[in-house]
Amino acid sequence: MTKQISITALLTVMTVILFSSQMFIPFLGVVFTIFSTIPIMVVNMLTEKRYTIMSIIISSLLIVLFNDPFGWILFILILIPSTVSNMIEKKFYSYLLVIPVLLGNYILYSVIIIDGSNVELFLKNIWYIIGIFMFISLKYSFKKVEVLIRYKYLNKLKKEI
Numbered sequence: 001m002t003k004q005i006s007i008t009a010l011l012t013v014m015t016v017i018l019f020s021s022q023m024f025i026p027f028l029g030v031v032f033t034i035f036s037t038i039p040i041m042v043v044n045m046l047t048e049k050r051y052t053i054m055s056i057i058i059s060s061l062l063i064v065l066f067n068d069p070f071g072w073i074l075f076i077l078i079l080i081p082s083t084v085s086n087m088i089e090k091k092f093y094s095y096l097l098v099i100p101v102l103l104g105n106y107i108l109y110s111v112i113i114i115d116g117s118n119v120e121l122f123l124k125n126i127w128y129i130i131g132i133f134m135f136i137s138l139k140y141s142f143k144k145v146e147v148l149i150r151y152k153y154l155n156k157l158k159k160e161i
Contacts, residue, residue, distance in 0.1 A: 004046070004047040004048065004051050005051070007043065007046050007047060007051075008043050008047060008051045008052075008054060008055050011039035011040070011042055011043045011055065012039070012040075012043070012055045012058050012059045012062075014039045015036050015037065015039045015040055015055070015059045016059055016062045016063060016066065018032045018033070018035065018036035018039070019032070019033055019036035019059075019063055019067070019071070019075055019079075020063070020066055020067060020071075021033065022067075022071065023067065023068075023071075033074070033079075034079070034138075035145070036075075036079065037079050037080065037082075037083040037142070038142070038145055038149070039055075040052065040055050040056060040059065040080075040083055041083060041086070041087075041142065041145070041146050041149070042149060042154075043055045044087050045146075045149070045150060045154055046154075052087065056080060056084070059075075060075065060076050060080065063075050063076075064076075070108070070111075073104050073107055073108055074104070074108075076100075076104075077100045077101065077103055077104030077107070078100075078101050078104040078105070078134065078135075078138075079138070080100075081097035081098075081100045081101050081135070082097070082101065082134075082135055082138035082139050082142060083138075083142055084097060085097040085135075085139050086139060086142050086143050086146055094139075097135070098131070098132060098135045101131050101132075101134060101135040102128055102131040102132070102135075104131070105127055105128070105130060105131035105134065106127060106128075106131070109123055109127040
């Protein structure tokens with residue numbers, strides 16, 4: 001039990017640090033932000049579900065404390081549902097998590113857009129397509145990363161532990 005708590009705490013802090021790097025490292029931080037939920041996937045692979053849920057809640061609370069509102073929306077409504085959708089066995093429930101991603105995209109769209117601009121007219125008709133594309137691309141890229149971690153690195157790690 002102590003080993004699982006330690007793994008969860010270490011990877012939760014790593015998630016927060018990777019996500020918060022967007023504020024300090026301008027271009028490379030965006031890449032770190034997109035892949036900041038990979039430690040949560042590793043927590044899911046190494047521990048029980050309750051530790052994964054604890055990691056998601058604690059990392060979300062820490063990100064709310066340390067980041068800006070756009071970061072909250074990106075992490076809680078876009079990245080976490082895309083990651084959790086790979087942890088759910090039933091595909092129907094997995095694809096229901098597109099709803100928070102669409103909500104996050106709509107909030108970002110409605111906050112950023114200035115009324116009457118050409119960008120607003122374009123995004124008014126396409127924001128939901130961008131949200132669905134973002135969910136599917138994040139879901140399947142996280143799935144590929146999960147397979148890579150599980151079969152390349154996790155087998156070696158479990159033998160050592």
